Amino acid sequence: MLEVKNVTKVYNSGVVQFEALKGVSLTVAKGEFVAIIGPSGSGKSTFMNILGCLDTPTTGKYYFEDTEVSNFTEEQLALIRNKKIGFIFQKFNLLPRINAYENVELPLVYMGLNSKERRERTLSSLERVGLREWARHKPAELSGGQQQRVAIARALAGDPPLILADEPTGNLDSKSGEEVMEILKNLNDNGRTVLLITHDLEVAANAKRSISIQDGLIIEGGVTSG
Ligand code: ADP
Ligand code: ADP
Numbered sequence: 001m002l003e004v005k006n007v008t009k010v011y012n013s014g015v016v017q018f019e020a021l022k023g024v025s026l027t028v029a030k031g032e033f034v035a036i037i038g039p040s041g042s043g044k045s046t047f048m049n050i051l052g053c054l055d056t057p058t059t060g061k062y063y064f065e066d067t068e069v070s071n072f073t074e075e076q077l078a079l080i081r082n083k084k085i086g087f088i089f090q091k092f093n094l095l096p097r098i099n100a101y102e103n104v105e106l107p108l109v110y111m112g113l114n115s116k117e118r119r120e121r122t123l124s125s126l127e128r129v130g131l132r133e134w135a136r137h138k139p140a141e142l143s144g145g146q147q148q149r150v151a152i153a154r155a156l157a158g159d160p161p162l163i164l165a166d167e168p169t170g171n172l173d174s175k176s177g178e179e180v181m182e183i184l185k186n187l188n189d190n191g192r193t194v195l196l197i198t199h200d201l202e203v204a205a206n207a208k209r210s211i212s213i214q215d216g217l218i219i220e221g222g223v224t225s226g
Pocket of ligand 1: 047
């Protein structure tokens with residue numbers, strides 16, 4: 001499903017250059033659940049931005065479902081993101097003025113689905129995370145764990161083949177965190193590919209495979225180079 005080949009990322013700030021990724025390779029098959037583990041500053045977010053088609057590598061190649069996307073324009077990347085990837089972030093990123101139902105529905109509006117289809121998908125996504133009864137509540141009326149579950153429902157609504165979760169339990173107490181991880185495991189059991197980015201080994205243990213990143217290099221696990 002995903003293939004990263006010898007990718008580097010160099011940030012230029014003024015005259016100073018910093019190589020945040022120093023040549024990483026990774027292959028992820030359809031249906032895998034992979035954790036990417038690394039301490040703060042290791043290059044996790046940089047890698048996640050590339051994997052999530054939020055940014056492109058400086059050198060190296062990235063294939064998303066056999067399409068090379070490493071030289072895509074921002075517009076082309078946005079199309080891949082909208083169709084293929086459900087994002088879950090540490091900060092839930094819900095819109096505060098609209099309710100859970102509307103937060104989940106919004107990306108479907110942008111996808112151009114008709115209202116019947118939107119309603120079906122929104123309700124089934126909320127159902128899936130156990131929040132059907134909370135549809136009319138605004139984010140501030142929900143617990144952190146519930147807000148993250150709304151964010152998961154939103155990520156699912158468009159039925160993307162890939163779920164990318166960046167520190168999804170970072171703002172949650174341990175019980176809510178476990179609930180969120182159970183949902184991710186369940187989604188994976190139902191055939192979705194899940195990528196989890198975390199610094200927390202206990203959280204990473206929920207994945208079926210882990211790779212570690214340090215100082216911009218993959219240092220152990222699942223590397224397939226060349
Ligand atoms: P992590 O997510 O593991 O904390 P990051 O990928 O955010 O790591 O950062 C890796 C390194 O790249 C850090 O040293 C960080 O300071 C640097 N870095 C990240 N983003 C930028 C940027 N936009 N400009 C310059 N340096 C950056
Ligand atoms: P519209 O299609 O014009 O948005 P709806 O009746 O579908 O009108 O929705 C109006 C609002 O009511 C939605 O934005 C949502 O907040 C809420 N809503 C609609 N259907 C449901 C539902 N089945 N469960 C909970 N809330 C709902």
